[in-house]
Amino acid sequence: MKNATRAFLLLVFISFTYLGCTPEETPVTEVQAPTPTQILPPTIESFSPQSAFAGEQVTINGTGFGQLPIGIQVFFGDVEAQVVSASSTKIVVVVPEGAISAPIRLVSGGTSAVSEVFTVPIQLSTTELELFTLDSELLSLSGINENTQVVWSSADENVAVVDESGNVKGIKEGTTEIKVTVEDIETSVTINVKRSIYVTGYDSSNDKDIATIWKNGVPIYLTDGENDARATSVFVTDTDVYVSGYETSDNNIDVAKVWKNGELLYNVSGNSSRANSIFIFENDVYFSGVQNGNAAYWQNGLGAYLNGGTPGEAFGLFVNDNSIYVSGNVENSPAIWTGTEKNELTYNQNFFSIALDIAATDTDTYAVGFDYVENPILAITATIWKNGGEPQYLETTDRSIARSIFIDNDDVYVVGGNAVNNIELPVLWKNNDTPVVLDFEGGSANSVYVYKGDVYIAGYNTKEAQVWENDIQMPLFQGIENANFGSVFVK
Numbered sequence: 246m247k248n249a250t251r252a253f254l255l256l257v258f259i260s261f262t263y264l265g266c267t268p269e270e271t272p273v274t275e276v277q278a279p280t281p282t283q284i285l286p287p288t289i290e291s292f293s294p295q296s297a298f299a300g301e302q303v304t305i306n307g308t309g310f311g312q313l314p315i316g317i318q319v320f321f322g323d324v325e326a327q328v329v330s331a332s333s334t335k336i337v338v339v340v341p342e343g344a345i346s347a348p349i350r351l352v353s354g355g356t357s358a359v360s361e362v363f364t365v366p367i368q369l370s371t372t373e374l375e376l377f378t379l380d381s382e383l384l385s386l387s388g389i390n391e392n393t394q395v396v397w398s399s400a401d402e403n404v405a406v407v408d409e410s411g412n413v414k415g416i417k418e419g420t421t422e423i424k425v426t427v428e429d430i431e432t433s434v435t436i437n438v439k440r441s442i443y444v445t446g447y448d449s450s451n452d453k454d455i456a457t458i459w460k461n462g463v464p465i466y467l468t469d470g471e472n473d474a475r476a477t478s479v480f481v482t483d484t485d486v487y488v489s490g491y492e493t494s495d496n497n498i499d500v501a502k503v504w505k506n507g508e509l510l511y512n513v514s515g516n517s518s519r520a521n522s523i524f525i526f527e528n529d530v531y532f533s534g535v536q537n538g539n540a541a542y543w544q545n546g547l548g549a550y551l552n553g554g555t556p557g558e559a560f561g562l563f564v565n566d567n568s569i570y571v572s573g574n575v576e577n578s579p580a581i582w583t584g585t586e587k588n589e590l591t592y593n594q595n596f597f598s599i600a601l602d603i604a605a606t607d608t609d610t611y612a613v614g615f616d617y618v619e620n621p622i623l624a625i626t627a628t629i630w631k632n633g634g635e636p637q638y639l640e641t642t643d644r645s646i647a648r649s650i651f652i653d654n655d656d657v658y659v660v661g662g663n664a665v666n667n668i669e670l671p672v673l674w675k676n677n678d679t680p681v682v683l684d685f686e687g688g689s690a691n692s693v694y695v696y697k698g699d700v701y702i703a704g705y706n707t708k709e710a711q712v713w714e715n716d717i718q719m720p721l722f723q724g725i726e727n728a729n730f731g732s733v734f735v736k
Contacts, residue, residue: 285309286356292349296364297340299387302329303349303363305336311353321363322347322390340365345390367427369434374423376405376415377461378441378736379486384411384434389427396426405436415439416483417736418697440696442721443734444703444712445476445488450727456490457728458507462721467504468492476504478522478532478562481736489520489532501534503546511546519558522602526564533559533571540573540580551582561602561612561650572600572612581612581633588633593617600630604652613647613659627661627674639674643667647674653695660690660702671704673716683713696735703733 287309297303303326310317310333319326319336321344329337336351349360367388376382384407389395397407401421407413413423415438424433441461447454448464456467456474467488468474474492481487488504501513501520510530513520518536520543525531533542539550540557551559552575559582561572571582577597579590592598596617603612609632616636618626627639627647639647644664651658656676662669663680671690672680683690688706690713695701702713710728712719722730 287311287351287353287358289349289351289358289360292360292363296366298366298368299340299342299344301340303338303340305338305349305351305360306334307336307351307358308334309353309356309358310334310336310351316353318352320350320352321345321365322350342387343390345388345393367430367432369425369432371434373435373437374413375437375439376413377439378415378417379481379484380441381412381414384413384423384425386411386425386427393427398424398426399436400424404438441481441736442701442712442714442719443479443481443486443736444692444710444722444730445479445490445732446703446710446728446730447475448728456488456492456502456504458486458488458504459722459725459730460486462719462725464725465507467507474502476731477520478732479734480523480525481734482525487523487525487530489523489534491519491534501532501536501543503530503532511543513543513546513548521558521560522562524562524564529564531562531564531569533562533573535559540571540575540582542569542571542582544569549585551585552580552587561600561604563603563605563610565605565607567605567607570603570605570610572603572614574599579612579614579616579630581610581630583610590630590633591635592628598628601647602649604650606652611650611652611657613650613661615646627659627663629657629659629677637677639677640679644669645672645680648690649692651693651695653698656695658693658695658700660693660704662689671702671706671711671713673700673702681716683716684711684718691730692732694733694735699735701733701735703730705729 289307291306293304319338324341324344326338326341344365346364349363351358365388370385399407404419404421405415407423418440420437422433445458448457453470454473455470456476458465472493476488476490478489491499491501499517499519501518503511516537520532520534523532535558538556540552540559541548541550555575557575559571559573563570568583579598579600581588598616600612600614612630615625616628624644627645629637641663647659647661649660659674663672668687671683671688674680684706686707690702690704692703709726710730712722
């Protein structure tokens, strides 16, 4: 019994001893989050080249561009550049359009670096430009922005002009320099202006004739083709192109019209009218023709009858410091007017005659057209009237007609048609010499213009409308079929 009691007490003691004891605590090592790699701000150490134009590549060297340089942005001034390739120490970019000389700014990971000034040279889009007269082209300038002060100028505004935006316009044939100044930097471009050849007439390739002007062979349509229309004459100033003509209305009545730079300028009201010729002098617009069956001319849209109500029509027109000269006919008689004063011309009164064109110098007037002459048989004959005197008959074979005249210094150029074996041929007379045949297959010469010694003639042959330069067909105007050229002007 005693032994059992001892055993029990020993067990209780051991139990209380074990439960009462605090076991020794094991040291715990604190686990800390790994320290992230520190992101250093980017630096730009160098760039190459030091100067470049828009579109060229630039290499930027430095540090802190990141292990994975994604999202890096590079700016030249305020204009962002395209990144071509990138590593932690090198970035290749393209100089953007519109960049100007300014520091390069690199943005990475919310921080940025700025370099020294990178130079974008100021450069014109070209060093040489070719224009036709009255054509325009915009010169662009790299290395500037909208805040850059730019000054444009022309060395010779008689040849070409330029506006404040760099838009260059050719004025007359020649060569000049267009200069541009940006702060203290000046550069220039050579401008070569070529002459333009303008012809008027009509395009009949559709159901209706369309009044048309061609510039260097390119057509500009003046009417929409709803009604028949014809462009009869052209005059070009330093800035504008004027065309006369007429359009048939829905009521089958001809209406005289004048267009300026392709837009309608004058539309003659009243009964039937046609504008046959146009001339610009000291900013005034003159055109001649017919209204209500009467020969007339208009100045800036205001008309004046020339024959006091007698039936007739005005064709040619010339204006200088002395007066306004008009040619035409009155009741089948050839006539010229100085202002509104009529001078009837001598002709074969058994038949009718017309003075189709007129030109003047400081001392003389010349009208051309046709008269009937027995040479040796009765035939219509190309004729010149000088200063309203007796008719002078041009050298011809068979029938002939003079349609246009141009005075160049002391030389008198006349063009028209001369029939040979009953086929009309386009011809040129110079100083009443033997006519020069322009095309032996047939046709007509309707207008002549002389520019710097070169002779331009508009008309047609048996196949197409045609322009001859010094008796040679011009390639610019070949292949224009279903058309007729009635007037030529060179500027």
